[in-house]
Amino acid sequence: MTDKYLVFGNPVSHSLSPDIHTFFAKTTDQDLVYDRCLVQEGKFKEQADAFFKEGGLGCNITVPCKLDAFSYADELSDYAKAAGAVNTLKKLSDGRIYGDNTDGRGLVYDLKRLNCPLEGSKTLIIGAGGAAKGIIKPILECNPCCITIANRTFNKAQDLADQYQMVKASTLEDLNETFDVIINSTSASLKDELPGIKDEIIAKTRFVYDLMYRKNGETVFTQKAKSLNIQHAYDGFGMLIGQAVLSFKLWRGVEPDFKKTLEKFR
Structure with missing residues (x-):
């Protein structure tokens, strides 16, 4: 029987996950179908219960359901615990539901490809929102010298920094250091807005990455970086592929070809 997977979210019609995972299945010879499910407000548990009861084996979770999925899981990976959110659920052989978060490792997957x-x-x-919280642990595992979290509201950045060693907090306005790598975890680029960091901070860096992405590969933030002569400035499309690769590997035990998938959908 064909195995069933899907993505939960609201909105969800825009999600590329069904296309990506269908491509994974085709290229790895896996017998499965992958669909979308629009989650009604307050109905995540009810709809997830129905999906798994009807034979579903796993699902991806997008906004605004990642916290609901975190609460729903019977067992959590260390990455999910660190992120405080779940983007991947898997039904285990004993019927329990395992929750993971592949977002941060998906980012690192792409950063390594780009020789960051x-x-x-x-x-x-x-x-210092949920996206930032989800990427800190995987980045720390790459042994940076230090991480600074900069946010408009200092207390929110400090609360996140306090959870780790080698992580400190700042307001955007107080930044005055030189950084090797700058990662924009805000959603500002979705509204074609800049995140409020000074040009001179961007101009001194070596590498810029925006978690948001555009079809043409350029966000307003990567465009700003390139206008300041930063050669290595990238959007988050590779992170999208990377987190999907890791979800699929968790479910199926096989790892799809990242490069081939990126070429297919970019």
């Missing part, structure tokens, strides 16, 4: 100088680096993360 993470090891030994001074890394700046702009924003």
Whole structure:
């Protein structure tokens, strides 16, 4: 029987996950179908219960359901615990539901492809929301020199920094250091807005990455970086592929071809 997977979210019609995972299945010879499910407000548990009861084996979770999925899981990976959110659920052989978060490792997957100088680096993360929280642990595993979290509201950045050694907090306005790597974890680019960091901070860096992405590969933030002569400035499309690769591997035990998938959908 064909195995069933899907993505939960609201909105969800825009999600590329069904296309990506269908491509994975085809290229790895896996018998499965992957669909979308629009989650009604307050109905995640009910809809997830129905999906697994009807034979579903796993699902991806997008906004605004990642916290619901975190609460729903019977068992959590260390990455999910660190992120405080789940983007991947898997039904285990004993019927329990396992929750993981592949977002941060998906980012690192792409950063390594792009030869980002993470090891030994001074890394700046702009924003202190859920996206930032989900990427800190995987970045720390790459042995940077230190991480600074910069946010408009200092207390929010400090609360996140306090959870780790080698991580400190700052407001955007107070930044005055030079960073090797700058990662924009805010959603500002979705509204074609810049995150509020000074041009002179961007101009001194070696590598810029925006977690948001555009079809043409350029966000307003990567465009700003390139206008300041930063040669290595990338959007987050590779992170999208990377987190999907890791979800699929968790479910199926096989790892799809990252490069081939990127070429297919970019």
